[in-house]
Amino acid sequence: MRKIASDNKGSLLIIVLCLMAMLTMVGILSIENSTTDVNLAYNQLHNEAALYVADAGAAMAIAKIRANKSYNTGYRPELSGTIGNGTYSIEIFNKDNSDSLWRTGDSTILSDDTLLLIVSTGVVQNAKAQVKALAVNHHYTYQQVIWSDSGLLVPLPADKKPICTLGTMSYTSHPDSFQLWYLKLQDGNIRSNGRIDLSGCCSGSPYIRGDVETSIKGGLICPPGYLFDGDTTSTMQKRALDTLPDIYFTQAQMKNDNLTGVIGSDGKPYAGYNPTNKSLVVKAGDRVKISGGHYYFSSITIGDGGAIQTSNDPAAGNAANIYVGGDITMSGKRAEFNNRGAYTSNCRIFSKGNRFTITEGDHAAFNGIFRGNHTEFTTRSYEGLIWGALEVKRTRIENKTGLYFDRYLMQQPGVGDDPEWTSTYAIAWRQGGAFGHD
Numbered sequence: 001m002r003k004i005a006s007d008n009k010g011s012l013l014i015i016v017l018c019l020m021a022m023l024t025m026v027g028i029l030s031i032e033n034s035t036t037d038v039n040l041a042y043n044q045l046h047n048e049a050a051l052y053v054a055d056a057g058a059a060m061a062i063a064k065i066r067a068n069k070s071y072n073t074g075y076r077p078e079l080s081g082t083i084g085n086g087t088y089s090i091e092i093f094n095k096d097n098s099d100s101l102w103r104t105g106d107s108t109i110l111s112d113d114t115l116l117l118i119v120s121t122g123v124v125q126n127a128k129a130q131v132k133a134l135a136v137n138h139h140y141t142y143q144q145v146i147w148s149d150s151g152l153l154v155p156l157p158a159d160k161k162p163i164c165t166l167g168t169m170s171y172t173s174h175p176d177s178f179q180l181w182y183l184k185l186q187d188g189n190i191r192s193n194g195r196i197d198l199s200g201c202c203s204g205s206p207y208i209r210g211d212v213e214t215s216i217k218g219g220l221i222c223p224p225g226y227l228f229d230g231d232t233t234s235t236m237q238k239r240a241l242d243t244l245p246d247i248y249f250t251q252a253q254m255k256n257d258n259l260t261g262v263i264g265s266d267g268k269p270y271a272g273y274n275p276t277n278k279s280l281v282v283k284a285g286d287r288v289k290i291s292g293g294h295y296y297f298s299s300i301t302i303g304d305g306g307a308i309q310t311s312n313d314p315a316a317g318n319a320a321n322i323y324v325g326g327d328i329t330m331s332g333k334r335a336e337f338n339n340r341g342a343y344t345s346n347c348r349i350f351s352k353g354n355r356f357t358i359t360e361g362d363h364a365a366f367n368g369i370f371r372g373n374h375t376e377f378t379t380r381s382y383e384g385l386i387w388g389a390l391e392v393k394r395t396r397i398e399n400k401t402g403l404y405f406d407r408y409l410m411q412q413p414g415v416g417d418d419p420e421w422t423s424t425y426a427i428a429w430r431q432g433g434a435f436g437h438d
Contacts, residue, residue, distance in 0.1 A: 046127035049086055051431065054122030054131040057081065057088030061118050062135055065092075086124035093117040115245070132430045142369070144189035145170070145210070145386070145405035148377075148395040149241040151194030154201050155398060162202045162223060166397060169209040170405040171387075173344040186210055186229060188405050193238050194394070198222040210405070241373050241391060244350050249296065252323035257293035261320075264288060273297075278325075282306040284332065292318040292346070298325045299353070304332025304361065310347040310368070319346045327353040330381075333361040338368045344388045344406045351375050356392070358384055369409065 061079045079090040094116050118133040145168055146152065154166055168188025188210035190196065196214045199221055207227035213236040214220050220234050262280065264270040265287045272281045272288070277298055282288050284303035290310050300322075302308060311318035328351065330337060335358070338347040347368030356377045358364045364381035371391045378396040379386070387404045 046125045047129060049084075049124040050122040050127040050129035051131070052122070053083045053086035053088050053124060054120045054129045056083055057090060057122055058118050058120035058131050058133040061090045061092075061120060062133065065116070065118075065135075083122075084124075086122055088120050088122045091119045091121075093119070129431070134430075142389040142391070142405075142409040144191050145389055145403045146190050146192075146377075146395055147239075147241070147389075147391040148190070148192040148196075149194065149373075149392070150192070150394040152190060152192050152196045152395040153397070154198045155396070156199040162200050165202050165400045166198065166403070167207055167209070167401075168403040168405065170407050172407045187407055187410075188403060189213070189230065190403075191236065191239075192219075192395075195219040195221065198226060200398075201226055241393070242371075244352070244371060244373055248350065249323050249325065249352065252294050252296040252321070255294040256296050257291070258295055258297070261291040261293045261295065262288060263291070282308060290320045290322070292320060295320060295322045296325070297322065300324060300328045302330045302335045302337060305334050306332075307336035308338060309336075310338050310343070312343045312346070314343050314346070318343075319348060322347070322349045324349060324351040324353055327355040327357070329355075329357050329359065330364050330366070331359040331361065333363065335361065335364045337366045344368060345409065347388070 057080070060081065061076070064079055076090045076092055079092075080088060082088075116135045118135055120131045120133070122129050122131070156162060168190065170187035186209050188208060189212070190208065190210065191213045193215045195216055196212060196219060201223055207229065209229040211230040212220060212228060212232045214234050215236045215238045217234050220232055258273055258278065258280075259269060259275065262270045262273050264272075270280075270282075270286075270288050272283055272286065273279075274281075278296060280288075280297045280300045282300075282302045283306060285305045286303070287307050287309065290308060292311055300308075310320040328337075328349075338344075344367055349368060349370045349372075351370065351372035352374065353372060354374055354376065356370065356372065356375050358366070358379040358381045360380045360382075362382045363384065364379070365385040365387070367385075367387035369388050370377070373393060375392045376394045376396065377390055377392045378398070379401055380398045381401070382399045384399065384401045385404070386401065388406050389409050
């Protein structure tokens, strides 16, 4: 009996030792799991911090590019920096150095000269994160009252008797200038890659007070005795009309202020705006105000005596950036798209339409900036007035017209203080990966 009891004591000892070993292993595993959880939380904290540093670095880089337009390509140590206990580095890609991006697919989005891809890499401890910002590096100025890519025509009437008197000159709308609205007998320049045919113009005053330049040899045609107050040349270097990327129009639709910024004379949202098809029709005699903001219209029509007016306050934020997917028509007598008294650069129209037409009628007026790569600008208004600058595919002037270039549009770094007009601003952000690839 004593022998059996001794054997049992040995078994109990073994069982106790096994239990102790198991408990020890459980304790060790618990400690390891706790350590792993702490490390994961620590790494997650650093990963998130690195992402925030990268994001802030991209934003700071955009601000610095806005101040110095030469920061537009390559690795930029001058744009890198430190935020808290993290650092960020910046690399910039544009159309000319985007070949290295083909593996990620980002190179396909940089087909336009105004677009930049800003890659910001943030590092905190051993954690690293990357943010990409697609930005518009907008630095655009105007140098002439009309840039007409494919040509400008003042046609000769069927009876061969010139009736059109075309005159150009310039002014400045800068609010700090003592020359406010002072007309200057120069800088009313006209330029085209195509033929400039003034056959329908009458000889004598008024005349073009500025340069007339074309890229076609012998491409300047004018009646005998027509007067120019500047240089004329048919050997101008060709210039491509800058493309308006589709993304501009997409962003305009996303930011659309149509429902709140288009106001009738009664102070209420104007009923002539159709939110379904996004067309704007200003009826005869109606006066419509468009406040500062972004607008997208499928088309714009202004009736007899109707008017669209933007702000005359040059302060930042008052510019109306108007994107038009289709045609613009001003019909009848005294139709106005921003009259002479308005601040020119507060009316900025960017069009994908084929036509901007001012039909028959006296004293129609346009005051602003208009750009349309595919647009034919035609005016038939008697004593019509164009203030500002036009950049279009082609131009046709069929009646007495005065063209007045705003010299303020020539100034650097651009027009006014609106960052979306004069500077660099982000239009898309992405954490790692490639734009267009989810």
